[in-house]
Amino acid sequence: MSEPWLDLAIAGASFLAGLIGALIGLGGGVIITPMLVLGFDVDIRYAMGAALASVIATSSGAGAAYLRNGISNMRIGLFLCVATTIGAVAGAMLATVLDADTLSIIFGGALLITVGLSLGKKSGEAKLEIPSDPLAVKLRLPGTMPVGELRKAYPVLNVVPGFLVMFVAGILSGLLGIGSGSFKVVAMDQLMKIPFKVTTATSSFMIGVTAAASVGVYLKRGYLDPALVAPVALGVLAGAFLGAKLLPIAPVKVLRIIFLTAVSFVSVQMILQGFHISL
């Protein structure tokens, strides 16, 4: 394929990745990297660099929308970003010493876990009346969220375990060039018992900041190929934008089942590729 057509094909694929990602609630990063590696034979390190740039773009767009609604909690976000950014730098450093095969295997494994996490049920109605972790109160993490016309206060629990899981989420983000939004949501939703609405909004604010922490290392190591970053970032951004618009009218349940099944196959494929096994 000649260059302009290849560019267009990659932009088109990235558009689809962003669209699907927005519809089934996965970031573009986890979908676009396997797409580039398996579909376009791109080196996984270039793919991760491009994916990471697209993650920053979509996170800024989505995060901004949530900030306006007054749902996301900036204090929780910034506090946990201490853990995710330090983790991300560590993860990015680790990525530079691992070879492409090992990265491929780890990526496949993390992708499988991500699918599992997004299939797992949400923790249901948030319990707003349970008391907060004393440390959370000290850090002034508990906030309020809009419920109808009013704003309701919600508690924050298990600050230390949540912080530690965020550190791991950061490492994964830096290591694999993903936003690791699913891991962030689990830490806040399941562990810290923050209401799901606040969790998703706050995590989309955090994803961009986390990704920015590892991208400096990627840049220095030459993982950002401008010719690849451009079509990927633009494609994912446009796709995610359309996906967010379609979300209210799309048959999300059916799409989720179809694409999560597809993503599971893709993760197995990534692991096999790492081991040089072809089916």
Add this chain to the structure above:
Amino acid sequence: MKDEQIQTSLARLMIGGVVVSATIILVGLVWFVAAHSSLKLGDHIFAGEPKYFENPVSMISRALDKGALGERRSIVMIGVMLLLLTPLARVAFAAFGFALQKDRLYTVISLVVLGVLIVSFFW
């Protein structure tokens, strides 16, 4: 400044950063594709990128250099750098907002995050 005001301004900053950088990337991409079609995309052999992509200043000078036709890619990189700086600006602005609120704890927390980001960029 109240929390709500900080959040609204932050939202504007984030959208603005994305729109501006995406536009630059698009211009760079179109120019790059139009200018030549010989340079390959990052393929299956990892080679790393040229050294001047490490440094914003050398990137900009390459982008404007008439001699280096192949370096239209630098325009894309400037867009990418801007995109990457959006989260930095986001955190810096949060620190500023908290400082105005005289919220010492969260000013410090924001500055710690900002510090990690800056170190990761310029280390």
